[in-house]
Structure formats: C-alpha cells, structure tokens
Amino acid sequence: VGENPAAVDTAGVSVTGLRFAAVAITGVLCGLAGAYMATALQAGFGREMTAGRGYIALAALIFAKWRPVAALWACxxxxxxQALALRPDVVEAVVRVxxxxxxxDALPYILTVIVLAGFIGKAIPPRAGGEPYVKER
Structure with a gap:
C-alpha cells in the first residue's frame, strides 16, 4: 500500500482497511514492547526508559531500506x-583485551550513527507512505 495504493484499490482490496489493520497490529506490537521494557528490561516504568531505542529502530528501518525481512536482520x-554490553566478560574473552x-554501552549508538551516515541518502521511503488515500469516484 505504501508504494501504490491505487493499484491495491484496483485489485479490490480496501486501502483504508489495510492501513487500519496495519496501524492496529503496530499498536499491539508496540504495547507488547512497552510492557516488556517496563517489566523485563528494568524494574518498572520510568523516565528515559527507552534509552534511545526508538532512534535505533528508525535507523534499522532506514538501513533495511523499508524491507521487512532486512529490517528483522538489522534489528x-x-x-x-546491545547484548554485548550485558556480557563484557564474553567480549573480553573473544578480543583478549x-x-x-x-x-x-555506547556501541549500538555508535553503530547507529555509522549506519545512518552511510545509508541516509540511499534509502528511499515508500512513495505514498504517510499520505492520505482518497478513492477516485
């Protein structure tokens, strides 16, 4: 739907329904992610609990050039x-330093800046992303 909503509409699929379903699924997944962050990642809900992870997620999307499977691998x-920061003993055993x-702790953010510096001009978002679709009569 992001590239050509008119083609989806011509195929007989409701663009509005598809977009609504996508937003609903996104809301459910974000709710699950928020619950995970508030319970498993730290002791409870607090200020700055995301610690810039949304920025990293956006960088992963740009790095993957808006392709779902590539975004999975980027994430x-x-x-x-991020997991390396939790196990510094493993990192020290591998690099022997x-x-x-x-x-x-800063490594994911450093990687984010490097990725964005290299891919920011090469990743083109979907043409109709964020634009309302008005069905022709």
Missing amino acids: LLFGFF KVPVPFL
Whole structure:
C-alpha cells in the first residue's frame, strides 16, 4: 500500500482497511514492547526508559531500506550489539583485551550513527507512505 495504493484499490482490496489493520497490529506490537521494557528490561516504568531505542529502530528501518525481512536482520544486528554490553566478560574473552563497559554501552549508538551516515541518502521511503488515500469516484 505504501508504494501504490491505487493499484491495491484496483485489485479490490480496501486501502483504508489495510492501513487500519496495519496501524492496529503496530499498536499491539508496540504495547507488547512497552510492557516488556517496563517489566523485563528494568524494574518498572520510568523516565528515559527507552534509552534511545526508538532512534535505533528508525535507523534499522532506514538501513533495511523499508524491507521487512532486512529490517528483522538489522534489528537483530543492533540487538546483538546491545547484548554485548550485558556480557563484557564474553567480549573480553573473544578480543583478549579489556574493553571498557561504557564503550560497550555506547556501541549500538555508535553503530547507529555509522549506519545512518552511510545509508541516509540511499534509502528511499515508500512513495505514498504517510499520505492520505482518497478513492477516485
């Protein structure tokens, strides 16, 4: 629907219904993510609990050039670098050098800046993304 909603409408699929379903699914997934962040990631809901993860998610989307499977792999890559900060002993065993924990904490954000610097002009968003669709009569 993001590239050509008129083609979807011509095929007999409701553009409004499809977009509504996509927003509803997104809301459910965001609710689950928020519940996970408030319960499993930290002790409870608090200020700055996202710690810039939305910025990283947007960078993963741009890095994946708006393709769902590529976005999954990009999120796994960023998640891997976030997981490294939780296990500095494993990182030190692999690289055989003492790595400062603040550097490991900053690694996902450093990777985000590098990815955005390299891909920001090359990733083209869907043409009709964010534009209302008015059905022709």
